[in-house]
Amino acid sequence: MTLALHVTGLKKAFGPTKIIRGVELQVARGERHAVIGPNGAGKSTLFHLISGRLPSDAGQILLHGQDITGLAPHDIFNRGLARSFQVTSLFPRLSVFENLRAAAMRTHGCGHAFWRRLEGFAPLRRRAEEVLSLLGLERRRDVLAGALAYADQRALEIGVTIAGGAETILLDEPTAGMSRAETERAVTLIRRVSEGRTLVMIEHDLGVVFGLADTISVLAEGRVIASGPPDQVRGDPAVRTAYLGAAAETLA
Amino acid sequence: MSAPAQTALARPQSGAALRAMLPWVLAALAALILPHVVPGGFGLSLLCRMGIAIVFALSFNMLLGQGGMLDFGHAVFLGLGGFLAMHAMKLADAGWWIPLPALPLVGAAGGLAVAILAGWVSTRRAGTAFAMITLGVAELVVAVVLLLPSVFGGEEGLSGDRSSGPPLLGVDFGTQIQAYYLIAAWAWAAALLMWLYTRTPLGRLANAIRDNPERVGFLGYDAARIRLLVFSLSGLFAGIAGGLAALNDEIVTAGNMSPEASSAVLVMTFIGGVGTFWGPVIGAVLITFLSVALSTVTDAWQLYSGLLFVAMVVWAPGGISGIILAHAPVVRAGFAGRLAPAYAAMLPGFFLALAGTLGLAELGFRLQSVRNGASPRPVFGMALDPQGVLPWVVAAILLLAGAWLLRRAAPAAREAWQEASVMAQVQ
Numbered sequence: 001m002t003l004a005l006h007v008t009g010l011k012k013a014f015g016p017t018k019i020i021r022g023v024e025l026q027v028a029r030g031e032r033h034a035v036i037g038p039n040g041a042g043k044s045t046l047f048h049l050i051s052g053r054l055p056s057d058a059g060q061i062l063l064h065g066q067d068i069t070g071l072a073p074h075d076i077f078n079r080g081l082a083r084s085f086q087v088t089s090l091f092p093r094l095s096v097f098e099n100l101r102a103a104a105m106r107t108h109g110c111g112h113a114f115w116r117r118l119e120g121f122a123p124l125r126r127r128a129e130e131v132l133s134l135l136g137l138e139r140r141r142d143v144l145a146g147a148l149a150y151a152d153q154r155a156l157e158i159g160v161t162i163a164g165g166a167e168t169i170l171l172d173e174p175t176a177g178m179s180r181a182e183t184e185r186a187v188t189l190i191r192r193v194s195e196g197r198t199l200v201m202i203e204h205d206l207g208v209v210f211g212l213a214d215t216i217s218v219l220a221e222g223r224v225i226a227s228g229p230p231d232q233v234r235g236d237p238a239v240r241t242a243y244l245g246a247a248a249e250t251l252a
Numbered sequence: 253m254s255a256p257a258q259t260a261l262a263r264p265q266s267g268a269a270l271r272a273m274l275p276w277v278l279a280a281l282a283a284l285i286l287p288h289v290v291p292g293g294f295g296l297s298l299l300c301r302m303g304i305a306i307v308f309a310l311s312f313n314m315l316l317g318q319g320g321m322l323d324f325g326h327a328v329f330l331g332l333g334g335f336l337a338m339h340a341m342k343l344a345d346a347g348w349w350i351p352l353p354a355l356p357l358v359g360a361a362g363g364l365a366v367a368i369l370a371g372w373v374s375t376r377r378a379g380t381a382f383a384m385i386t387l388g389v390a391e392l393v394v395a396v397v398l399l400l401p402s403v404f405g406g407e408e409g410l411s412g413d414r415s416s417g418p419p420l421l422g423v424d425f426g427t428q429i430q431a432y433y434l435i436a437a438w439a440w441a442a443a444l445l446m447w448l449y450t451r452t453p454l455g456r457l458a459n460a461i462r463d464n465p466e467r468v469g470f471l472g473y474d475a476a477r478i479r480l481l482v483f484s485l486s487g488l489f490a491g492i493a494g495g496l497a498a499l500n501d502e503i504v505t506a507g508n509m510s511p512e513a514s515s516a517v518l519v520m521t522f523i524g525g526v527g528t529f530w531g532p533v534i535g536a537v538l539i540t541f542l543s544v545a546l547s548t549v550t551d552a553w554q555l556y557s558g559l560l561f562v563a564m565v566v567w568a569p570g571g572i573s574g575i576i577l578a579h580a581p582v583v584r585a586g587f588a589g590r591l592a593p594a595y596a597a598m599l600p601g602f603f604l605a606l607a608g609t610l611g612l613a614e615l616g617f618r619l620q621s622v623r624n625g626a627s628p629r630p631v632f633g634m635a636l637d638p639q640g641v642l643p644w645v646v647a648a649i650l651l652l653a654g655a656w657l658l659r660r661a662a663p664a665a666r667e668a669w670q671e672a673s674v675m676a677q678v679q
Contacts, residue, residue, distance in 0.1 A: 051470060073469035083470055091463035094456075102460045106472030110453035112481055118453055164471060 002065045004029040004168050004198035005050070005081075010059030012042075012049055019045045021222035023059070027168075027215070032199045034209045037219035038242075043202045044086055046219065047172050051083040052076045063168065078106065082166035086173045086202070088153045092146025096137055096156055099145050100128040103163035127163060134192065135159045136185075151182040155189060162193045169194060171201040175208055187212060210234070218242070275530075276444055283436040287429060296428050297500075298544050303432075303439035304496045305540045309521045309532035310446050311489035316518075317526030318450065319482045320462030321375075322383040325390025326490060326517050328370070329363040331509025332393070333491025335404055336362030337498040341412040351420045356438050356495035363491015366393070367484045375479035378465050382479075390514060397506045409505025412498075425499070435496050442492050447529055449485065458482045516543075519561045525571025534572050552613045559609065578673070585676035594661075594668035601657025608651025615643055 005027035012020040019042045027033045035043050048054040050061055052073040061069045068076050091099050101124060108124040110116075119125070132138055135155045140148060145156060158174055174190060175183045187208055190201070203209045209216060210230050217227040220242040226233050233239055283303075287296055308330055315321040337359040344350040350358075370393075374385035397404045404410065415426030425431050449455045457478045460468050465475040498504050507513065516539070524535020539557060546553035568575055582591065618629060619638040630636070636643040 053466075053470075072474065074472050074474045077470055077472040085467075089464060089467045091460050091467070093463050094459055098456065098459075102456055102468075103471050105453055105457070112454050112457065112473075112478065114449055114452045114454035114481070114485065116453065117448075117451055118456055119451070121453070160467075160471070 002029065003027060003062070004031075004064060005200065006062040006065075007046075007050065008060050008062075010046070010049060010061065011057045012045055012054065013057055019222055020049065020056075023219070023222070023224055025217060025224055026227070027198060027200055029064075029198055030196070031214040032194055032212055033201070033215045033217065034213035035200060035202050035217050035219055036204070036206070036209055041219040042222045043219050044172055047083060047170050047202065050076075051081065051170060077164070077166065080167040081170065082161050082164055082168070083170035084157050084161040084172055084174060086176060088157050090145040090153060090156055090160060093144060095142045096145055096148065097128055097132060097141045099156060099160055100131050100163045101125070103160040104128055104131070104165070107164040107166075127165075131159045131163045135189065151178055151185075154178065154182075154186065158186075158189060158193060162197075166197075168198040169200070171199065173202050173204060175203065175205055183208065276440075276447075279443075280440055283440060287432055293428060296432055298541065300428070300432050300435050300500050301544065302537050302540045303435040304493050304500060305517075305520060305536035306533050307439050307442045307496065308490055308493035308517050309524065309536040310443055310529075311486045311493065312517045312521045313526055313529075313532045314446060314449070314458070314482060314486040314489065316521060317528075317531070318455070318462065319458040319479065319486075320465075321378070321479060321483065322386075322518075323483075323486075323514075324383055324387040324511075324518075325370075325393070325509075325514050326386075326486075327509045327511075327513035328390050328393045329367055329487040329490035330494040330497065330513070331397070331504065331506070332366045333359030333361075333363035333494025334498040334504040334508050335397075335410060335494075336491075337495035338410045338412055338504045341414060341498065341502075342410070345412060345416045352414055352425045352499060353420060353434055353438075355499050356442075356492045359491040359493070359495020359498065360488045361491065363494060364484055364488040367487020367490075368480075371480045371483035371487070375483050376476050378461070378475065378479065390509070390511065394506055394509055394511075397509070404506065407506070409503055409507070411503040414499045414502055431500055435500060438492065438496055442489055443533070446489055450529055454478070454481055454485075519557060523561060523564050523571055525573030525575075525577075527570050528573040528577060531571050531573030538572070550614065550617070552617045555613050582669075582672045582676045585672075587672040587676055590672050591665075591668050594665040598658060598661040598665050601654045601659075601661055603654070604650050605654025605658060608647050608649070608654055611643070611647030611650060615647060 003026050005025065007023055007025040010020055010023040010025075011018070023042075023046060025035075025046075035046065037043055045054065049056045052068070052071050052075070055070060059069070060067060063076070063079055063081055066079060068079055068081070071079075091102060094102065101118070104124055104127045105121075108121055108127060110118070110121055110124065132141060135158070137152060137155060137159070140152060145153065148156065154174065154177075158171065161171065162169060171190065175186045178186060183205060190199070191212065201213075203212075213230060215228065216230055216233040217224050218233060218236075218239050219225070225242055226236045226239045228236075286299055290296065290299060308326075311329075312323065312326050315323045315326070337355040340350050340355055340358040341352070344352070370386070370389045374382055374389060377385065398406065414431065415424045423430055425434060457468065457473060460471075460473075461475045461478050468475045468478065494504075494508070497508060520535035520539035521532045522535065523539060524533065525531025542557055542560075543553060546556060550556075564571060570577065579588075579591075582588065615636065615638045618636075621629075622638055638644075
């Protein structure tokens with residue numbers, strides 16, 4: 001079986017500080033995979049390396065068996081991997097609808113056309129409408145993204161990530177800063193948008209992680225120290241000492 | 253979906269398309285009628301300049317307002333487009349069959365070619381680095397133009413005669429009115445094309461790289477490639493403006509692509525407003541009018557347009573179109589009446605400050621010429637001596653008093669505006 005994502009020996013240092021120290025990560029096609037770990041473990045850096053935002057120092061990243069190491073972000077996207085950002089990264093002066101439409105343009109045959117009307121791309125418009133209703137933002141359709149409430153911006157962040165229909169999706173702390181109710185709404189949304197796709201997400205909220213993930217990888221000090229089904233990871237003694245600590249007591 | 257539902261969906265769309273085209277129909281009508289309303293040859297040549305400036309400013313805003321790219325050397329594309337068009341005009345003089353109406357196409361080709369070359373370097377970077385590269389490229393191009401007098405005519409530039417080419421359908425474009433209609437037709441068509449472009453995938457991608465170039469990369473697009481394409485198209489339209497300038501002025505010099513020309517288009521675009529498609533049109537019309545009308549009245553007109561620019565940057569960064577756009581919902585909601593008194597209360601201070609500023613500027617400009625031995629020209633019909641103390645004191649007092657009144661009236665105006673805009677939103 002080809003893995004959706006296969007990371008081997010990945011390393012990244014910023015100056016003398018080694019952030020990623022040889023990460024091994026295997027994500028099976030179609031699974032929901034959570035990456036957890038204490039602050040500073042290198043989770044976001046790992047996402048930056050996989051998505052091409054940062055170049056790695058060593059190691060290899062395979063996407064469905066294809067080597068994507070060292071490719072530019074747009075090349076990686078065009079091979080079927082999309083990502084969201086921990087700090088919301090939208091097009092603030094475009095409307096919600098235009099954000100979604102821009103996000104889906106690449107995969108709906110728009111190219112760089114300046115001789116065809118955007119309105120003429122009917123499947124593109126339908127896709128943007130579809131994601132809009134998936135997000136439950138129909139009533140915010142023509143509001144500028146920069147003027148949205150925080151939770152709505154976070155939802156749109158997910159919408160922009162999935163609008164292009166990428167097979168593999170990386171979500172970087174999709175529920176960060178959300179209230180209980182907002183988190184529940186976000187979890188429902190993530191469950192729906194990851195249907196039939198491969199999802200890798202960084203998440204701090206362990207309730208969300210254990211409720212959503214098929215597999216959990218624990219990142220600590222730049223290495224994956226455990227990876228497996230939630231029950232196995234929960235019982236792993238290395239994980240308990242390295243990360244879960246007091247939280248493990250309450251979960252057990 | 254059933255057939256009736258489809259037609260029901262199609263109908264509002266065609267209605268919207270008609271509404272969207274209405275301004276273009278009105279603009280065409282205005283362009284047809286204007287020469288018969290505006291008096292004399294002076295007015296006609298002013299209209300021609302406005303048409304050229306509109307195309308130029310709109311092409312500039314493809315970069316600044318729509319794509320977030322500040323080009324400090326945009327006049328280079330106008331200038332080189334103009335030079336190429338002038339060479340074509342000379343070839344027409346020499347007997348080649350190049351009809352005059354096609355000259356802007358030659359300009360477009362010149363602008364496009366140079367923009368691709370310059371953009372190949374500058375569009376690799378965004379933001380400040382991009383702006384600085386455009387500045388360097390502009391200096392470089394002007395230097396090269398002056399270094400090659402055999403191609404660009406050196407300091408004198410190149411001149412030609414637009415009427416000596418082959419007449420088209422009996423029209424030789426020798427008269428200003430014929431040139432006007434040619435320029436108006438081209439300006440209208442170029443503006444329409446630039447507007448249609450804003451509704452294409454590339455047009456929307458330009459907005460996306462303006463707002464957030466990094467995210468565009470994670471949506472499958474190379475931001476640098478988008479910048480290069482947008483930059484090239486913008487150069488093409490600036491080249492059209494250059495072709496129009498060549499056939500209007502019948503001369504092209506290095507001055508057409510000078511840093512002054514590049515900053516002029518920045519000023520008019522910004523004053524008109526970069527946030528809307530039509531803002532630069534207002535700026536082009538206004539600044540062209542001021543530069544032509546004021547320059548006949550005062551030597552200080554550049555100072556005034558500079559002051560207007562600074563005032564806009566500080567108090568109304570959305571430009572004139574931004575002010576209109578912000579007030580439209582308030583007026584539509586019927587709250588204009590609430591704003592009017594508070595705004596009117598600012599007028600005395602405004603006019604006093606304006607009078608003081610004008611007085612100081614005019615006195616200053618006259619002081620220099622009087623020292624050079626000229627007899628003092630009257631200031632607004634008043635025989636004032638710029639070497640005396642009293643006129644300066646009066647002007648300074650006017651300015652200070654005006655500023656004080658403005659400061660006093662401003663909070664009430666701001667409050668009225670906030671109240672009215674909130675109420676308009678609630679409605």
